[in-house]
Amino acid sequence: MRILSKLLLIFLMPITLYGAAEQTDAAPEPLPADVRRILNLHAPEVGALLFGWNHYVPKPDEDEEARVKVFPWLPAYMLKFGVERVANAHRLREFIQKHELNLLRVPKKYLYHIPAMPRALSNRNYIVVAELITEDEDDGCVVDFPRMEQLCTVALKLPYYDFHSGNFWPLPDGSVVIVDTDDLAMPSPEEVAKRTRHWLAHGVAPYTDHLPADAEDGPVTYNDPLGVLFWDMKMSLFYMTSARKYLMQKIKQQEELRQQLLAQQEADEGLSPASDDSA
Numbered sequence: 001m002r003i004l005s006k007l008l009l010i011f012l013m014p015i016t017l018y019g020a021a022e023q024t025d026a027a028p029e030p031l032p033a034d035v036r037r038i039l040n041l042h043a044p045e046v047g048a049l050l051f052g053w054n055h056y057v058p059k060p061d062e063d064e065e066a067r068v069k070v071f072p073w074l075p076a077y078m079l080k081f082g083v084e085r086v087a088n089a090h091r092l093r094e095f096i097q098k099h100e101l102n103l104l105r106v107p108k109k110y111l112y113h114i115p116a117m118p119r120a121l122s123n124r125n126y127i128v129v130a131e132l133i134t135e136d137e138d139d140g141c142v143v144d145f146p147r148m149e150q151l152c153t154v155a156l157k158l159p160y161y162d163f164h165s166g167n168f169w170p171l172p173d174g175s176v177v178i179v180d181t182d183d184l185a186m187p188s189p190e191e192v193a194k195r196t197r198h199w200l201a202h203g204v205a206p207y208t209d210h211l212p213a214d215a216e217d218g219p220v221t222y223n224d225p226l227g228v229l230f231w232d233m234k235m236s237l238f239y240m241t242s243a244r245k246y247l248m249q250k251i252k253q254q255e256e257l258r259q260q261l262l263a264q265q266e267a268d269e270g271l272s273p274a275s276d277d278s279a
Contacts, residue, residue, distance in 0.1 A: 028090040031110040031129060038074055039112050039129070045071075046079065047114045050127045053081045070132065079112075080128040083121055086111050088181035095158055101150040103175050107131035133177050135169040142169060142236075147176050148243035152250050154178070155225040159192060161185055162221060164232035184221055199223040200258060204230070204251070226251050 031039075039046055053067045067081035089109040096104050108131040117125040142165055143151070151168070154160045160178075162185035168178045187195070198207055207223040222228050230251060233239050239247075 028086050029108065029110065031112055035077065035129060042073060043115050046127060050114060054124055076132055078130050078132050080130050081123060082128060082182050083111060083123055083126050084183045085109055085128050085181045088186040092178065092181055099153060101153060103147055103150050105175050105177050107133050107177060107179060142238035143243045144240045145242035145246055148246050155229060159225040161187065161225050161228060163229040165236055165238060195223045200261060203258065224254060226254060
């Protein structure tokens with residue numbers, strides 16, 4: 001019984017915390033025909049760009065902006081690396097609509113197939129075409145209480161792990177656009193389970209287990225969906241007091257939940273006969 005209890009805690013806890021991953025059967029929107037025509041005219045240039053990105057070796061302190069490109073002949077869009085961004089953006093948009101998060105939006109993202117490359121979905125054959133949205137620099141305060149409330153809903157229920165002010169910003173209509181949908185921000189259910197187990201063992205802490213064992217450096221995230229948002233809040237002035245208080249309340253609730261789960265685990269182990277370990 002003790003072993004069964006541990007297994008249930010390990011594999012069911014992410015569903016308890018964040019709910020089952022909300023998947024959709026609907027396919028992302030196809031690339032608009034006029035955009036496809038322009039890209040086809042510049043296909044050799046786009047193909048060379050993607051080839052270079054696939055052989056890109058990050059320099060020290062260099063971030064993912066090295067694999068983002070805006071061309072003057074396609075000013076309303078940016079090209080990005082990482083095919084997972086398109087499906088993730090579609091899933092995030094549907095989540096926002098389902099939960100009626102009226103202050104949040106997601107840029108439209110499409111896949112462009114490089115001519116003469118195989119049709120298999122991979123970063124070697126497809127490049128991401130993302131709607132270009134510029135930040136409202138006159139907004140005055142990036143995050144107030146209503147915005148923070150909706151960002152926390154996405155972070156905890158989707159979940160979303162990479163909320164910092166470089167990944168979301170205000171628009172003139174008062175909404176907030178979430179621009180990043182890579183697999184660091186929106187990991188697979190298996191990766192969510194790993195981060196959750198790490199959180200249970202260590203509390204809110206930096207998380208690097210997603211990096212290859214031989215990696216000398218790489219993007220650091222947190223094992224809790226609110227971790228990066230909390231770090232960003234400490235580093236930034238663009239959070240109103242009401243938003244700060246709400247985030248601290250949610251982090252406190254997360255820690256209380258973690259302690260409850262640990263106490264339940266210990267209680268289950270204490271009630272189980274030692275002989276059950278051999279079952």
